[in-house]
Amino acid sequence: MNAPEDNNTLLITQHDGVVTLSFNRPEAKNALNTEMRTALHDAVVRIRADRSIRAVVLRGEGGDFCSGGDVRGMNVTSAQAGRERIDDLHGWISMLIDLDRPVIAAVDGVCYGAGFSLALAADFVIASERARFCMPFMKVGLVPDCGAFYTLPRVVGLARAKDLVFTAREMRAPEAKEAGAVLEIVEAAQLHARAAQIAACLANASPVAFGLAKRALNQSLGSDLRAMLDIEAAAQGIAFSTEFHREAVRRFREKEAPLFQWPVSQ
Structure with a gap:
């Protein structure tokens, strides 16, 4: 993936194996329109295929992360059209959730709706003290999308997920951290540098071990003990065979x- 790139609604930069995807509709609090969704699809597909990319950062321009879907552009009039609209998202959303490399979300300001879902697709969320999280779908008679039915209960627990979805209330950064949705809260001026720092650190981990561990953890809540022990054994066998492991052991000795x-x- 070349860097930098500019496709208007999504800015893409790459440095030392870390790709940053910046939502770039600040005048609309980075709401997802058709152009941005297409750009995200293309970017995630390319990241998945490019093994030189070792980590990904998601962020928003203009002081907000993402306010969700662009309500002004929602003109769906049938159940079939609504399903097709969401089905179009699922290919790249599932690839992002299952990406075998670290994904860091740097959340500032508004993180609403599909924007919250995108943050939940990351492995770690770093938030500014002014970040605000919300699943506002009930306010417009819709249900959460972009994978939130899968990610939200796994991150915050079922009871709190019901609270956030059914009430459509806002959750500030301290509560989000207490709920497990946020790893760290930092000053807004330090947010993007901190997210890049964490991504650069995780990019130095064994790509094989990280990918195997992430895949296993993503499967764990839907599997039984025996299945997870089988996954563990297979994954550890692969990890033992890597040059990264051998070099790490040598350095330790x-x-x-x-x-x-x-x-x-x-």
Whole structure:
């Protein structure tokens, strides 16, 4: 993936294996219109195919993350048309959720509706102190989309997911952190630098081990113990065979600096 790119509604930059996707409709609080959805589809497909990309950052321009779908552009008049509209999203949304590389969402300001769903598709959410999260679908007679029925209960628990969906209430950054939807809260001026720092750190992890672990964790709540033990054994066998593992062990024995280290200092 070349960098930088500019397709108006989605800005794409790449540096040292980290790709940043920036929602770029600040005049509409980065609401998702048809052009942006198409651009996101194309970007996710290309990221999935490009093994030189080691991590992804999602962010918004202009002080907001994403206000969800563009209500002004919603003119769906039949159940079939509504289904087709959402089915078009599911291919790239599922690829983003299952992407075998770290995905970091840097959330500032409004994170509503499909925007909240996109943040939930990330592995970690870093939020500014002014971030606001909401599933406002009930206010317009709709249901959550972009994978939120899958991700939201897994992140915040079923009871809180029902609360957020049924009431369409807003959740501020401290509550989102307490609920497990946010990893860190930072000052707005430091948000994007912090997200990039975490992405760069995770990009140094074993790509094989990270991908295997993420796939297993995404399957864990829908699997039984025996199935997860089988997945564990197969994954560990693959991980043991990697050059990353051998080099990490050698460095440990020789008391050299590790290939991957957490936490990321601020």
